[in-house]
Amino acid sequence: xxxxxxxxxxxxxxxxxxxxxxxxxxxxxxxxxxxxxxxxxxxxxxxxxxxxxxxxxxxxxxxxxxxxxxxxxxxxxxxxxxxxxxxxxxxxxxxxxxxxxxxxxxxxxxxxxxxxxxxxxxxxxxxxxxxxxxxxxxxxxxxxxxxxxxxxxxxxxxxxxxxxxxxxxxxxxxxxxxxxxxxxxxxxxxxxxxxxxxxxxxxxxxxxxxxxxxxxxxxxxxxxxxxxxxxxxxxxxxxxxxxxxxxxxxxxxxxxxxxxxxxxxxxxxx
Numbered sequence: 001x002x003x004x005x006x007x008x009x010x011x012x013x014x015x016x017x018x019x020x021x022x023x024x025x026x027x028x029x030x031x032x033x034x035x036x037x038x039x040x041x042x043x044x045x046x047x048x049x050x051x052x053x054x055x056x057x058x059x060x061x062x063x064x065x066x067x068x069x070x071x072x073x074x075x076x077x078x079x080x081x082x083x084x085x086x087x088x089x090x091x092x093x094x095x096x097x098x099x100x101x102x103x104x105x106x107x108x109x110x111x112x113x114x115x116x117x118x119x120x121x122x123x124x125x126x127x128x129x130x131x132x133x134x135x136x137x138x139x140x141x142x143x144x145x146x147x148x149x150x151x152x153x154x155x156x157x158x159x160x161x162x163x164x165x166x167x168x169x170x171x172x173x174x175x176x177x178x179x180x181x182x183x184x185x186x187x188x189x190x191x192x193x194x195x196x197x198x199x200x201x202x203x204x205x206x207x208x209x210x211x212x213x214x215x216x217x218x219x220x221x222x223x224x225x226x227x228x229x230x231x232x233x234x235x236x237x238x239x240x241x242x243x244x245x246x247x248x249x250x251x252x253x254x255x256x257x258x259x260x261x262x263x264x265x266x267x268x269x270x
Contacts, residue, residue, distance in 0.1 A: 003034065003035070003037075005054075006034075006035070006050055006051075006054045007035060009054040010035070010054060013054070015053075015054075017031045017032060017035075020050070020053055020054070023053045024049040024050055024052065024053045025049060026046055026049055026050060030042075030046065031050075034046070034050075045227075045237060045239075047202075090110045090111075091107055091110050091111060091112050091160075092107075092110065092159045092160060093107070093154070093159035093160070093162060094159070095107075095112075096112075096162050104116075104117065104150075106162065106163050106164060106199075107160065107161055107162040107163075108161055108163065108199075108203060108204075108207065109160055109161060109207075110160045110161075113199060115164070115196070116193065116195045116196065118149075118166075118191070118193075119193065119221075120269050121221050121266055121269045121270065122166075122191045122193060122221060124265070124266045124269065125166075125191050125219055125221060125262060125266065126148055126149060126166040126167050126189065126191050127148060128262045128265055128266070129167050129189055129219075129257060129262065130146050130147070130148040130167045132255075132257050132262075133146035133167070133169055133248075133255070133257075134146045136248075136251070136255040140254075142171075143171060143173055144169050144170065144171040144186065144250075145169070145170050145171075145173065145176060146167065146168070146169050147167070147168050147169075147170070147181070148166070148167055149164050149165060149166045149167070150164045151164060151165070151168065151180070151181065152164060152179065152180035152181065153165060153168065153180065153181040153185060154180055154181065154182045154183070155183075155184060155207060155208075155211045156207075156211055157182055157183055161207065162180070163204065163207070165185070165188045165189065165190055166189055166190050166191045166219075167188070167189035168181070168185040168187065168188050168189070169185055169186050169187040169188075169250065170185045170186060171186045171250070172186075183211075183212075184208070184211040184212035184213045185213055186213070186214045186215065186250045187213070187214060187215040187216070187217070187248070187250050188208055188213050188215075188216050188217070189216075189217040189218075189219060190204065190216075190217070190218055190219070191219040191221060192218060192219065192220055192221075193221075200218055201218060205218075205229070208231070209229070209231050213231060214230075214231055214232040214249070214250050215228070215229065215230055215231060215232065215248070215249045215250050216228070216229040216231060216236075217229075217246075224241060224242040224263070225239055225240065225241050225242065226239070226240045226241075226242075226244075226246060226259065227239050227240075228240065228246060228249075230249040232249065232250070233249070235249075240259065241259070242259045242260065242262070242263040243259065243260050243263075244259055244260070245257065245258045245259065245260075246259060
């Protein structure tokens, strides 16, 4: 459910800010900022709480186009390249493979989305997580294989979606080809920035869940927090800070990622 749809539902239901706050747990002041446009990118948990009150949270993915348009206003007066479809018309895997080498594009449900170049903090967080995953697998002698971006993932095994998660773990080696991953990874980590917020928090969230990804981490560098979804057990979201140690669900918590260590490695970049 998008902000505009929430506004319409608020009017249809005749709810006051106080009523919505009572039902959702979202403070009145926060609601006023969201509905006035002062806050153009609410947290995922806030969006879901409001969707529970004003509509069906499962509809977030169904209103894909509206979500993209909503994220385009993340920074007033600035074009949000990552969440705007930059090529018109239906696109396929053939169109994706025909792009010039080095072009940072993702194909999601037949549409191209530009990917902004990652910051040094963004890139470093992804590398540190992948390094710790790799160390764990090496020590355990497991068959899971961690990858870091850019690695193509043909998520739905069709010709309409190709994504490049920041970090991924694949435990079924039959999905690993020389060119790309074909099928859903077991674990995906996305490190968000203002330009890809709704792509990672809304659109990819449901793509990954529906495709069969077992666990999904969303890392917010600016807020120094991580949201974890355990899709396999239908658990989430669960929030952690950069001071916490996060158990990896696909390995039954045997592997734990100490984010205080990761932050100690990148703190000088902030």
